[in-house]
Amino acid sequence: MDSPRFERVCRTASSEAYLVVDGEEVVARVDLHFTASVVYGVLIVERPLDSEELAELRSEIDDELVQTADVARDDFLLAVYRGEPIRQEPLSDEDDLADDSDSAR
DSSP, rough: OOOOOEEEEEOOSSSEEEEEEETTTTEEEEEEEOOSEEEEEEEEESOOHHHHHHHHHHHIIIIIITTTTOOOOOOEEEEEEEEEOOOOOOOOOHHHHHHHHTTTT
């Protein structure tokens, strides 16, 4: 992965979620949760990355997302998982309502 780009999915008062994009391909998602002194992250990669690529990606997440968040931090803890998307669009309450109206027919 040459130079990944981070596309914000959502932001709350104490968290952010980003897609990690390489060229036109989504390669991972990272969710960051900010506390008073520690930033906790969950990284879900969608393709195999070797340990060097993972270390580089963690460093880029720290430099571009964590350090620039205007939140003091003593540590950045990142859990890494490998997964594959089952559905591209997020499920929403509207999906449940559509399912309910289908079953009412």
